[in-house]
Amino acid sequence: MARFLIPLSIFLALVALFAVMLQRAKEPGYDPRSIPSPLIGKSVPQFALPRLLEPNKQFDSSILKGKVSLVNVWASWCVECRIEHPYLLELAKTQDVPIYGLNWKDKRKDAMAWLADLGNPYQLIGFDNTGTVGINWGVYGVPETYVVDRAGTVRLKVIGPLSPQRWRDKVLPMIHKLQEDKG
Amino acid sequence: MKAMFIAALLAASIAGAVPALAAIQVFKFNTPEQEQRFQSLSDQLRCLVxxxxxxxxxxxxxAKDLRREIxxxxxxxxxxxxxxxxMVARYGEFVLYKPRIEFxxxxxxxxxxxxxxxGVGVLMVFVRKQGRKHTAALNEEERRRLDDLISRHSG
Incomplete structure (x- = not known):
């Protein structure tokens, strides 16, 4: 009897393990698509970009200092950004936290048409058409959202579209914690 | 230099269609050694997408942008x-297609x-056990039958 029971129980244990891991793969920490960012806990990479809507003015990393903020990387060619967009507009209305945009590897004309069409949730948008600033931030899949604290340190990175659930479970608690931190 | 690169391109396209597709981007290098380093670096770094x-x-x-950076x-x-x-500072160690050997x-x-x-250990134990099972001593009756069979067939 044991001859069958031992291999059978090993097999069942493996099945259970795979089932659990497949379930977990949907969670951020286990999702093979979301790669942990080495930027967490480091200050934002220095950058200076022309603004998307006012090309003569700059959007640079010093603007991110002194307040808790979100930096959202997006592009008009990015389908998931379109999915995320209405939620960003909603978030902008609540005014919990200023949202800055990084328009990544896009064309100015397309990006502006997108904003005109769908609305603009951003305080300011940096125009990174070569993608170099994005690479410095470790961007690899838009949309990506970074939470930056008062000191200009990156505290959280969300890969993929923000959703009410992700916002409630991950992002908002972090923002509240950082906003309460007076230091 | 350019001729060499084209030759390399051709070689790559013969070796397989995929590298040929990716190599459409043409880079200029100062020395063949630089070109070789470029190839080896882009071989050992992962495309994050x-x-x-x-x-x-x-x-x-x-990947094109990262090749341009390299x-x-x-x-x-x-x-x-x-x-x-x-690369590691931006994308983490995941970017290493060949992970570092560390603890x-x-x-x-x-x-x-x-x-x-x-596996080999388990196999050896298993084989030995099996072997022992089959060499169990014959009893009187079996030995007589065996002798009988051998003498009948060898005669």
């Missing part, structure tokens, strides 16, 4: 280590060998 491809094989937009750094005279550190990755690098050793 496709994840199971290296940078040299990937046709993703980001090329720029090589031409500027950065060392391989500096270039790899640049954290021992299981990854040496785990398979440990498994082979365990």
């Amino acid at each position: 496709c994840q199971n491809e290296n940078l040299s094989a990937s046709n993703a937009d980001l 090329h720029g750094m090589i031409v500027q005279g950065k060392t391989n280590k500096q270039i790899i550190d640049y 954290r990755t021992y299981l990854l690098w040496f785990g398979p060998f440990v498994l082979i050793i365990i």
Whole structure:
């Protein structure tokens, strides 16, 4: 009897393990698509970009200092950004936290048409058409959202579209914690 | 130089269609050694979009940009280590298609060998057990039948 029971129980244990891991793969920490960012806990990479809507003015990393903020990387060619967009507009209305945009590897004309069409949730948008600033931030899949604290340190990175659930479970608690931190 | 690169391109396209596709981007290098370093670096760095491809094989937009960055750094005279550190600082160690050998990755690098050793061990124990089972001594009756059979067939 044991001859069958031992291999059978090993097999069942493996099945259970795979089932659990497949379930977990949907969670951020286990999702093979979301790669942990080495930027967490480091200050934002220095950058200076022309603004998307006012090309003569700059959007640079010093603007991110002194307040808790979100930096959202997006592009008009990015389908998931379109999915995320209405939620960003909603978030902008609540005014919990200023949202800055990084328009990544896009064309100015397309990006502006997108904003005109769908609305603009951003305080300011940096125009990174070569993608170099994005690479410095470790961007690899838009949309990506970074939470930056008062000191200009990156505290959280969300890969993929923000959703009410992700916002409630991950992002908002972090923002509240950082906003309460007076230091 | 250009001729060499075209020759390399042709060789790559003969070796397989995928590298040929990705190599459409044409870079200029100052020395063949630089070009070789470019090839080896883009072979050992991962494309983050496709994840199971290296940078040299990937046709993703980001992979093109990262190849451009690598090329720029090589031409500027950065060392391989500096270039790899640049990538790891931005994308984490996941970007290394060939993970570093360090304490954290021992299981990854040496785990398979440990498994082979365990497997061989289990196999040996199993084979020995089986062998012992079959060499159980014959009783009187069986021995007589065996002798009988042998003498009948060898005669």
